[in-house]
Amino acid sequence: MEVVITDLENPRGVGIDREGALLIAEAGYGEDAEAPILRTGRLTRFLDLNGDGDFLDPGEAERWLDNLYSFNSVNKYETGRDEVSGATDVLVHEDGRVLLSLDGGIDQSGGTFILFELDGDGTLLREIDQNSNMTGIGFAPDQRSVYATQSTHNSLIEIGLENGDVRHIVTFEDLYSGQQAVPAGLGVDPTTGDVLVALFSGVAKAEGEACRFVPEAMCDGRYLPLIPTDAKVVRVDPATGSVTDEVTGLTAAVDVAADSEGNVFTVEMAADHAQLFHLGVDLFLADLPALHGGYIRFSGRVTMYPASGGDPRVLAEGLDQPTNITVAPDGALYVSTGQGTPGRPIPGPQGRTEIVGEVLRITGYK
Numbered sequence: 544m545e546v547v548i549t550d551l552e553n554p555r556g557v558g559i560d561r562e563g564a565l566l567i568a569e570a571g572y573g574e575d576a577e578a579p580i581l582r583t584g585r586l587t588r589f590l591d592l593n594g595d596g597d598f599l600d601p602g603e604a605e606r607w608l609d610n611l612y613s614f615n616s617v618n619k620y621e622t623g624r625d626e627v628s629g630a631t632d633v634l635v636h637e638d639g640r641v642l643l644s645l646d647g648g649i650d651q652s653g654g655t656f657i658l659f660e661l662d663g664d665g666t667l668l669r670e671i672d673q674n675s676n677m678t679g680i681g682f683a684p685d686q687r688s689v690y691a692t693q694s695t696h697n698s699l700i701e702i703g704l705e706n707g708d709v710r711h712i713v714t715f716e717d718l719y720s721g722q723q724a725v726p727a728g729l730g731v732d733p734t735t736g737d738v739l740v741a742l743f744s745g746v747a748k749a750e751g752e753a754c755r756f757v758p759e760a761m762c763d764g765r766y767l768p769l770i771p772t773d774a775k776v777v778r779v780d781p782a783t784g785s786v787t788d789e790v791t792g793l794t795a796a797v798d799v800a801a802d803s804e805g806n807v808f809t810v811e812m813a814a815d816h817a818q819l820f821h822l823g824v825d826l827f828l829a830d831l832p833a834l835h836g837g838y839i840r841f842s843g844r845v846t847m848y849p850a851s852g853g854d855p856r857v858l859a860e861g862l863d864q865p866t867n868i869t870v871a872p873d874g875a876l877y878v879s880t881g882q883g884t885p886g887r888p889i890p891g892p893q894g895r896t897e898i899v900g901e902v903l904r905i906t907g908y909k
């Protein structure tokens with residue numbers, strides 16, 4: 544495993560184009576700015592032109608979209624968790640077009656949710672408006688439509704690229720402790736055309752089975768942000784909408800991908816929740832204490848489930864809140880880490896550190 548790019552601002556989806564360049568969505572600082580000029584979400588194309596292993600030389604980082612919506616749910620949705628949303632997932636079409644999903648957040652008028660379509664040079668071609676966020680996007684096998692997970696609706700949909708028609712595929716049922724499914728990332732299994740969906744899991748009311756990991760005193764009907772092992776990855780037949788469990792017993796399952804052989808890779812963002820912020824917290828203050836702030840930092844992992852049915856293998860662990868995985872055409876895995884307010888002090892493995900957005904590459908796992 545190696546760090547490919549560091550000092551990113553909430554890297555999310557990664558696309559790889561025909562030249563091998565990385566198209567990286569960054570959700571930004573989560574400033575929730577009114578003025579577009581102050582918004583920090585963006586889409587950038589990174590290509591190592593001189594082959595020296597970095598993207599720091601002239602022309603190697605080309606900004607395609609800038610000033611995209613960026614917000615933090617800590618105050619906007621009063622979650623107490625340092626979670627930044629905005630630019631979300633990226634796809635590169637065989638013909639070079641690039642798609643980017645954007646979560647502009649819910650407001651009184653409903654919200655702003657856009658699927659951007661750009662050509663292979665970064666020119667904006669179209670904005671396809673949606674009525675919910677698209678936490679993960681993936682091409683149908685013929686690349687004439689896009690599957691998208693809607694975490695606010697607990698649904699999987701299909702968006703036609705000719706005219707933007709939307710087809711509802713399935714609404715996911717509640718999970719084990721009664722919490723909403725909250726679909727996060729998705730991956731299309733190229734060997735079957737099935738859609739694999741990571742069900743992150745939502746807040747659970749502290750009663751019954753939801754209390755099995757907390758002291759009895761906390762089993763008082765309050766809302767628990769996360770129940771470990773209640774997340775899962777499901778397999779959806781997009782033609783019928785039928786859903787079967789693929790991998791159960793996960794925690795904060797945030798993304799999933801499959802490679803050309805049908806091996807499945809899951810990403811768990813964190814092992815549990817921890818140290819929520821009080822309402823109204825200013826996450827940009829320089830003297831904030833080093834708190835987890837929602838989920839345990841440095842407790843994310845990537846696991847491979849071999850197509851052969853063999854034992855799962857942990858490919859990377861101790862990751863700081865990974866959010867996305869992409870399988871490159873050459874089989875390399877790209878994983879985005881460092882969810883949360885960039886630069887915020889957090890507890891690290893060796894003591895106080897800060898949130899840094901990075902894209903990692905995992906190779907040699909077969």
Ligand SMILES: [Ca+2]
Nearest residue numbers: 595597598600
């Ligand atoms: Ca370079």
Ligand SMILES: [Ca+2]
Nearest residue numbers: 728798867868
């Ligand atoms: Ca992904």
